Amino acid sequence: MSSLREELGSSDPLPPVPALPPIPPPPARVYSPRPEKSGFAAEAARHTTALVGIGHVGTRYATDVVLQFQAELAVAHAAVSAELPDAWAEQHGFIGLRSRVTSHREFLLRPDLGRRLDEASLELVRTRCQRGVDVQIIVADGLSAVACMQTGKALHDAVAAACTARGLTVGTPVAARFARVWLEDEIGQEVGAKVAMILLGERPGLGTGDGLSAYVVFEPKLGKTDGDRNMISNIHQRGIVPDDAAARLAALAQAMIAQRCSGVTLDLGRLGEVTGGRGYRAPQVRQRLVGS
Amino acid sequence: MQLASTIRGTRYAFGSVKEVLAKANPPKSGDDLAGVSARDAVERVAARAVLADLTLRELRENPVVPYERDELTRLVEDELDDQAYRAVAHLTVGQFREWLLDIETTGPTLRAVAPGLTPEMAAAVSKLMSNFDLMTVGSKCQVVVRANNTLGLPGRLSSRCQPNHPTDDVEGILASAREGLSYGCGDAVIGINPATDTAHSTAEILRAIDDLLKRNAVPTQHCVLSHVTVQMKALELGCPMDLMFQSVAGTEDANKAFGISAALLDDAWALMKQKGTAKGPNRMYFETGQGSALSSQAHHGADQVTIEARAYGLARRYKPFLVNTVVGFIGPEYLEDGPQISRAALEDHFMGKLLGLPMGCDACFTYHASMTQDELESLKVLLGTAGCTFLMSLPVGDDIMLNYQSTSFHDIPTLRRLLNKRATPEFDAWMDERGIWRGDGPGPKFGDVSAVR
Numbered sequence: 001m002s003s004l005r006e007e008l009g010s011s012d013p014l015p016p017v018p019a020l021p022p023i024p025p026p027p028a029r030v031y032s033p034r035p036e037k038s039g040f041a042a043e044a045a046r047h048t049t050a051l052v053g054i055g056h057v058g059t060r061y062a063t064d065v066v067l068q069f070q071a072e073l074a075v076a077h078a079a080v081s082a083e084l085p086d087a088w089a090e091q092h093g094f095i096g097l098r099s100r101v102t103s104h105r106e107f108l109l110r111p112d113l114g115r116r117l118d119e120a121s122l123e124l125v126r127t128r129c130q131r132g133v134d135v136q137i138i139v140a141d142g143l144s145a146v147a148c149m150q151t152g153k154a155l156h157d158a159v160a161a162a163c164t165a166r167g168l169t170v171g172t173p174v175a176a177r178f179a180r181v182w183l184e185d186e187i188g189q190e191v192g193a194k195v196a197m198i199l200l201g202e203r204p205g206l207g208t209g210d211g212l213s214a215y216v217v218f219e220p221k222l223g224k225t226d227g228d229r230n231m232i233s234n235i236h237q238r239g240i241v242p243d244d245a246a247a248r249l250a251a252l253a254q255a256m257i258a259q260r261c262s263g264v265t266l267d268l269g270r271l272g273e274v275t276g277g278r279g280y281r282a283p284q285v286r287q288r289l290v291g292s
Numbered sequence: 293m294q295l296a297s298t299i300r301g302t303r304y305a306f307g308s309v310k311e312v313l314a315k316a317n318p319p320k321s322g323d324d325l326a327g328v329s330a331r332d333a334v335e336r337v338a339a340r341a342v343l344a345d346l347t348l349r350e351l352r353e354n355p356v357v358p359y360e361r362d363e364l365t366r367l368v369e370d371e372l373d374d375q376a377y378r379a380v381a382h383l384t385v386g387q388f389r390e391w392l393l394d395i396e397t398t399g400p401t402l403r404a405v406a407p408g409l410t411p412e413m414a415a416a417v418s419k420l421m422s423n424f425d426l427m428t429v430g431s432k433c434q435v436v437v438r439a440n441n442t443l444g445l446p447g448r449l450s451s452r453c454q455p456n457h458p459t460d461d462v463e464g465i466l467a468s469a470r471e472g473l474s475y476g477c478g479d480a481v482i483g484i485n486p487a488t489d490t491a492h493s494t495a496e497i498l499r500a501i502d503d504l505l506k507r508n509a510v511p512t513q514h515c516v517l518s519h520v521t522v523q524m525k526a527l528e529l530g531c532p533m534d535l536m537f538q539s540v541a542g543t544e545d546a547n548k549a550f551g552i553s554a555a556l557l558d559d560a561w562a563l564m565k566q567k568g569t570a571k572g573p574n575r576m577y578f579e580t581g582q583g584s585a586l587s588s589q590a591h592h593g594a595d596q597v598t599i600e601a602r603a604y605g606l607a608r609r610y611k612p613f614l615v616n617t618v619v620g621f622i623g624p625e626y627l628e629d630g631p632q633i634s635r636a637a638l639e640d641h642f643m644g645k646l647l648g649l650p651m652g653c654d655a656c657f658t659y660h661a662s663m664t665q666d667e668l669e670s671l672k673v674l675l676g677t678a679g680c681t682f683l684m685s686l687p688v689g690d691d692i693m694l695n696y697q698s699t700s701f702h703d704i705p706t707l708r709r710l711l712n713k714r715a716t717p718e719f720d721a722w723m724d725e726r727g728i729w730r731g732d733g734p735g736p737k738f739g740d741v742s743a744v745r
Contacts, residue, residue, distance in 0.1 A: 040467070040741045048457055048464030050687040052471040056739045059705040061688070069688055073697075076659040108624045108660055109321050143660050204659045205695030206688075 026057065064290075071289035072207030079201070079209020082145040084177045092153045094139060094175035095128055097121040097187070101178035114180035117187065121176075125190045129172040135163050135253050136171035136193035136220070140179035144201025147210045148175075151236050155199050155212060158246035166254050181215045181229070188220025195253045195262075196220035202233055207289060210236045214245065216252050218262035228263040230256075238287070293350055297341040304338035309346065309354035313412070314595035315339035316419040318635055322583040322596045322626030329595070343416055344386030351412045352381070356594035356602075362544045363554050368410050368605040376408025385416045392417065392429045392646075399434035406648035411542070411601035414643040418597060423635065423674070426642040431679035433645035439534060439570035439613045441511045441718035443480060443681060444650050449713035450682040451704045452616070452652065453478030456693040460487045462500045468687055469504060470744045474737065475701040476708070476729045477685035479719035480614060480652060481535055481577065483515040487693055491525035494518045502532040502569075508726075508744050511718035513570050513613065515577055520552060520560045527567050534570035535577040535613055536560055542580075542602030545590035554606065561610050574613035574650075580604070581618040582636050583626030596626065597636075601643045608648055614682065615649045617641070620657040620668075621696055630667035633657060637671055641680050652682035656698040665697070672703060676711045683707075709733060 041053025054065050061069070083104055089096030098121050100113040107114055117125065129136075137159055139152040152175065160170045171191055176183055181198055188196025195218055202213040213233040217224050230252055235245040256262045295312060296305040306312045314328035316339040323329035330336035352372075355365045383391065391397055418426065436444040443450055455468030465484055472478050482501050486493055494516045501514040513534035516523065520538040527533055538557065541547050564575040580603040582596040591599055600617070607615050617640035620633040627633045637653050644651035655671045657663040672683060689700035707713065712732065714720050723729040726744070727737035737743035 040470075044464070044467035044471075046463075047461050048467055048692070050455070050457075050464070050468045050692050051690065052467055052687050053741070054688070056475075056702060059709060059734065060702055065688070069690075070665075072690075073659075073665060080660045109628065110325065111625050112325075203695060205692070206659075206690045206697065208695075 067290045068288065069206075075207050075209050075289065076204040079144040079146040079204040084141040084145040084148060084175075086177075088149060089175035089177075092175070094156075094173045095124055097124060097174050097176040099176060099178045099180070099183055104178075107178045111180050114178055115182040115185070117183065122186075122190065125174070125187055129174065129191045132192050133171040134168040134193070134257060135195045135197060136184075136188050136191050137173065138179070138184055138187055138196065138198040139173070139175040140183065140198055140200035141177055142179060142181070142200030142213070143203040144209050144211070147201035147212045147236065150210050151212050151242055152199060155214075155235060155242040155245060158242045159197065159199070159214075159249050162246040162250035163253060166250050168250070168253060168257070182224070184215065184217060185220045185222050185224050188217070189222060193220060194218065194257050197249060197253065199235075207287065211239060212236060214249055216249065216256065216262060218256040218260065218266075226263075230262055230266060294345060295342055297338045299334055299338050299341070302334075304335055304342075306339060306342060309351065310356045310594055312339050312342050312346070313356065313416060313419070313598050314593075316343045316416075317595045317597050318419070320582070320596060320626070320632055320636070321624060321628040322586055325625055326586050326591060326593070326595070328593060340420055344389075344420055345384050346416070347382060347384050348388060348409075348413050349381040351385070351416055352377070352410050355410065355412055356598050357543055357592045362592075364542065364544055364547075364602050364606050367554060367609060368602070371609065372410065373407035376405050378408070380405055380408060385413075385420060388413070389417050389420045389425070393425060397432070399432050402429075402432060402646065403434050403648065406646065409647060411605040411643070411647065412598060414604070414646045415598040415601040418601075418639045418643055421642070423638050426638040427674065427678035430638070430642040430645050431677070433679070435645055435648060435650045435681065437574040437611075437613050437650045439513045439572060439574050441479060441513075441716040443613065443716055445717065447713060448716060449676055449680070449704070449708055449711065450480040450652075450716055450719075451477045451685040451699070452480045452614070452682055453482045454484070454684050454686045454691065454698070455482070456485050456686070456691055458487055458693045460493050460497065462497060465497060466500060466504060469501065470741050471687060472685055472701050473508070473510060473744045474728060474741045475685070475705055475739055476715060476723050477701050477704045478510070479512055479715040480682035481513045481515050483517055483535075483537070483577070485517045485694060489518045489522055491522050491529055494522055494526040495529045495531035498526065498531045498533055504744075509722070510744075511716075511722050517577075517579075520556065524560055524563055527563055532569040533564070534568065535575060536564045536568065537577045537579070539579045539584070540603050540606055541584045541588075541590070542599035542606075543585050543590050543592060545592075546585035546588050546599075547606075549588035549590060554609070557606075557610060570613075574611055576610045576612040577614040577616070578603075578607045578610075578612050579616045579618050579654075580607070580640070581622050582640065583622045586626065587622065597639055597643075600640055601647070604644050604647045604649055613650065614652060615644055616652045616654055616682075616684075617644070618654040618656065620661060620663065621654065621694075623658055624661040627661070629662035630664065630671075633661065633663055634667070634671045634674065637675060638678060641675060641678055645679070650681045653680050654684045654698055656684070656696050658696045668697065669703070672699060672707060673710065676707045676713065705729070705734065705738070
């Protein structure tokens, strides 16, 4: 050891630093590459919303890409962590219901509790909701209360109008908090609806916290599975607009009542063109979130 | 068989090996949801103390789902390599852990013992191991497979290029695939999750990717991850298919919920040997993930780590080219946060490798799980260090169809630089020729899609 230390001496362990001239700013690299710089990015943007043609610094992202990405991530996380205010339902003409979930964390960890009504809500459904209707619509927070608050009321009213126009009776408006998709089974069963339809905030994607999904089931009752349901997702102003979604959903409900089934066994036939198949999803347009 | 232990004078007794395995598991929200986890940290250690003294023979004799009740249990039991099993049967789980960690226990020996291990043995020993233990043994395992290129050699880190599209727009898929290749991604597979699960669209996507790979002479594989029955129909249509995919779970009942059985997978494998277009010999691609059996109530009261290992027990029957644990996709009710997702990723990689599988990992989170982007980046370094065979790769890690966050086209070259890793030898040579990657760093055409026509 001492001979090794002897050999190393007492000089600086690293050589002197090089001369440092002023560092020129790197060329502008932007989130949406200018078409004149990248024909590929422009062409790709006509076919996909994936972030391609964004370039690189070393092996990493340009600063502008990092900021855009962080903004998109923040929007998604904000949508998940938002909670539906207690008064929202009444303020918008709904009877306010709650699942058996008591906190936001419990909502994320216990899907089983989000599928059942608490005692007080069950009583509300039994005493205040019209029974024996064709379609029971339920507005709910799901995984994005933001989406519910933005589009829930408008979509509810549009679907109710579209159903009525087809001669279907529509149940008492209800809005549920800390709700999972299968909560429609218990509510629909309690009011004896032919079809239950829950409109709830969907799991956010990057930059998109405002999509609603609709799940529709014939003869709702506890024990129905995902295979029994039809769904439409990505309902919002930049996806399927509420009026368009409402027309599809009313058509679905009527087909279910006519065929007395839903889900994988429902024959969409020509209806497929209207409803877009069993699980239609419109492409998502990407928005630039970080502006100057 | 002793199923009780004492900690600081308090005696902890357990009813079955299955209960010991579950309670020995590190905290997972999915085990809480299933109601099988330890009630506190002390009971967890008590279960581990019991587990450490069980022998591998006792684990073989007590599978978490009985032989009569489950075809996976029967497959594992009937096909176990007796000679390899007899070499380790007498060891306790605690002794087995120490043997695995011993410097003298090397890759070839681990490869020899793999066919004698049941999934329950791999799961059991993982519960006595820390993250570093899992990485240490995982990195020693030797699993090398071959299709159009050679995956899993030492010093290599590969990636699946995942150019998904919400409406299967083929031009959109090709744009992402070309971008990925220009960043050196896709040497494990170009694999697309289709939005539409039909034979026609599966065949259409495969033909487009096949053209792309042929036009650019890329030494890799393609795959469209539709249901296995749909892929079988697509093959009958006469389309190219290098790898056949299926999601698999760890019990017969859970696989029933996926619409598959061992008999169906046997047929699919036979068809691929006959009609698959990769050079081979490995032609199958499986995906798994902790919690999938519980989500269909098919977990038989077992914990999600043990059930996950059983999925590997099924997968190894088909000598797959790729096995991928999609670790953070299932959601926070099964893996709540960054630490749980990271732990699960390292467990799955370790268990799969120990059982002889070419394990990759989709290190990812959904936006309702409590994991930050920095935690996810750290996990990729842990996996790369542990010798993980492959990761995913997408534009900015964002899956525009499945709405979750995974590994990006930029992450793969970053990891290769950080960890001094290379792509598969065949793909590495292709990148050099195209000017995408030269030696240990980016070449003149790195990130330039003109390198891939």
